[in-house]
Every structure is written in C-alpha cells, then in structure tokens.
Amino acid sequence: MDSVVFTKEDLLAIELSVATVAHMSLDLPITPQTSDELKSLDSVALNSYTGLLSYHQYYALTEKILSLSESKATDVIDLHFCYNHWIEFTYRARGAFPHYIDLCIAYCKKDMSMYEKFKKTTEHPNFQYPYGSNISFPSFQRLAIIHEKQGELMEAIEVCELAIKYNIDDTTKGGFTGRLEKLKKKMAQFH
16 A cells, blocks of 8 residues: 555645544544655554545545555454444445445455454453443444345345344344344245
8 A cells, every 4th residue: 555645635635624623622643744644644543534534525535545544454453443434434425426335335244254353352351442342343233234225135134143143232222133023024024
C-alpha cells in the first residue's frame, strides 16, 4: 500500500470532516497534513476517520483509507475492527453503489471466518481489550439481515445457527434464537 497517494483534496476532506465534529469530545488522531503523515498512522487511527468520511460521502477516500488500514492491521483484533468498518461503510453506501452490497457480504464472511481465532485471542488471560468491555461481532447479524432481505432464507438461517453455536449476541430482544425462529416461520410460509 506504499503506492497509495493521498492528494491535497483527500487531506482537505479529512480536515473538513473532522472539523464538523470538533465541538464533540471524540478521540480522533491529529488531522494529517501530508500523505506520508496519513500513511504513517496505524490501522486503528485510520479506521477512526472512515465513519466521518463516509457520512460526508467521500466514498473513494473512505475506500482508500480502509484498504490502507487493512494492509496495516497487525493482528486479528485490528483486522476484525477494520472489517467492521468495511461492513458498516459498504452497507450504508449500498444505495449509491449497488456493488457495495457484494463487498459487504464478502467482508462479513471474512470477519466471521476468523471468529474462532478472535475468540481464542480475547480469552487469553493476559489479553487487554483496547476498546472497552463490550466485545461484539456484528458481521453475523449484518449478513443474516442481508440474506433475509435478498430472500435467501436458508443462508440467513445458517448464519443464525452459526452465531448461536458461537454464543454470539445480536443485541436485539430475541437475539439470534428469535431471529432464527422468525426465519423458519417465514420459510415455512413458502413451502
């Protein structure tokens, strides 16, 4: 990713996006002044800009930053959070760019495929979770929702069953168990 170049326009977009939330006490890294300064940031710092940039519809820049962040991820934790930024970004921007839903699905699957490694890492006695105490894996919920919306009920059911096997909470009232029951009822209506 050394070949990626951030233009003056890219840096200005970051500066303007950060300025819109300057009144809030967000923990954002300093606003980079040069392409090299931006490229020197770690994966976590790079990810911190992506929500603001995609909100302001700087889609190409968000993609560049997420690609760089992904290449700089140093462990399964960094990669998980990078994938979740990809998932959030591509899902929200799917209306503007329909092919983003395919990217979202791909990143959900990538994230889900490393769940066991992530879990093993976070269960190590010396592990200190750097982002508070709430460990979540929203890729399962997002993929189940996408499959359901696309009429792929069997695929949505499989995602829910895997999430239940891993004991993952989707933060909804019924959780994955409730989602699974709803999907099975829906599927029964079609058969």
